[in-house]
Amino acid sequence: MHLRSPDFDRFADFCAIVEEFAGAGLHGSGFWGDHQPVLTESGYAAWVQGLLDEGDETLPPQEGRVKCSYFWIMDEDGAWVGFLALRRSLNDFLLEEGGHIGYSVRPSRRRERFATRALAAALGEAAALGIDRVLVTCDEDNIPSARTIEVNGGLYEDSRNGKRRYWIPTNPR
Numbered sequence: 733m734h735l736r737s738p739d740f741d742r743f744a745d746f747c748a749i750v751e752e753f754a755g756a757g758l759h760g761s762g763f764w765g766d767h768q769p770v771l772t773e774s775g776y777a778a779w780v781q782g783l784l785d786e787g788d789e790t791l792p793p794q795e796g797r798v799k800c801s802y803f804w805i806m807d808e809d810g811a812w813v814g815f816l817a818l819r820r821s822l823n824d825f826l827l828e829e830g831g832h833i834g835y836s837v838r839p840s841r842r843r844e845r846f847a848t849r850a851l852a853a854a855l856g857e858a859a860a861l862g863i864d865r866v867l868v869t870c871d872e873d874n875i876p877s878a879r880t881i882e883v884n885g886g887l888y889e890d891s892r893n894g895k896r897r898y899w900i901p902t903n904p905r
C-alpha cells in the first residue's frame with residue numbers, strides 16, 4: 733500500500749471506480765455533488781486540479797473550507813484502490829462531525845487492510861504537517877470504519893449527531 737497525490741492520467745480508472753461504488757459516497761475523495769461533469773476527460777482534469785489546489789498552501793482556502801491534502805490509496809502493483817482526505821485544520825462542522833481524515837476503499841478491494849494501512853500512513857502525513865492529534869469520526873453503525881480507527885489507536889471521546897468521535901495521537905511515529 734502507498735498513498736499518492738491525485739493524478740491527471742487516471743480518468744478511465746476513475747470512471748470504473750465510480751461505477752463500482754454504485755452511487756454510494758466516495759468518502760475522502762473530495763468528490764461530491766453532481767457526478768456527471770466529472771465523468772468527462774475535461775471535467776475529470778478540472779476536478780483533479782481542484783484537489784491539488786485545495787492542498788496548495790500558497791492558495792487561500794475556498795470559502796467555508798479548510799486546506800486539505802488528498803491522497804489516493806494504491807496497492808503494491810500501482811492499482812488505485814481508494815481515497816483519503818487529510819483536512820489540515822478543523823472548522824466547527826469538522827470538529828463536531830467530519831474530523832480531520834476521511835477515507836473509502838473500492839468495494840472490490842475491501843477487507844484487505846487497505847483502510848487500516850492508509851490511515852496509519854495518513855497519521856505520519858499529519859505528524860509531518862505538525863498536527864499532534866487527529867479527529868476521526870464514523871457513523872455509529874459503521875463497524876469497519878470504527879475498527880479501522882481503533883486499530884490505529886483511536887481514543888473514543890463521544891458521539892455527536894450519530895457519529896462516533898475518536899482522537900488519535902500522531903506522534904511518535
Ligand SMILES: CC(C)(COP(=O)(O)OP(=O)(O)OC[C@H]1O[C@@H](n2cnc3c(N)ncnc32)[C@H](O)[C@@H]1OP(=O)(O)O)[C@@H](O)C(=O)NCCC(=O)NCCS
Binds near residue numbers: 836838846
Ligand atoms: C470503512 C472502509 C474504508 C474499510 O475499508 P477496508 O479496507 O475494507 O478495511 P480493512 O480491511 O482495513 O479492515 C478494517 C477493520 O474492519 C473490519 N471489517 C472490514 N470490513 C468489515 C465488515 N464488512 N464487517 C465487519 N468488520 C469488517 C476488519 O476485520 C478490520 O478489523 P480488525 O482489524 O479488527 O480485523 C470500507 O468499508 C469503505 O470504504 N466503506 C465505505 C466508506 C466509508 O464508510 N468510509 C468511512 C467513512 S468514516
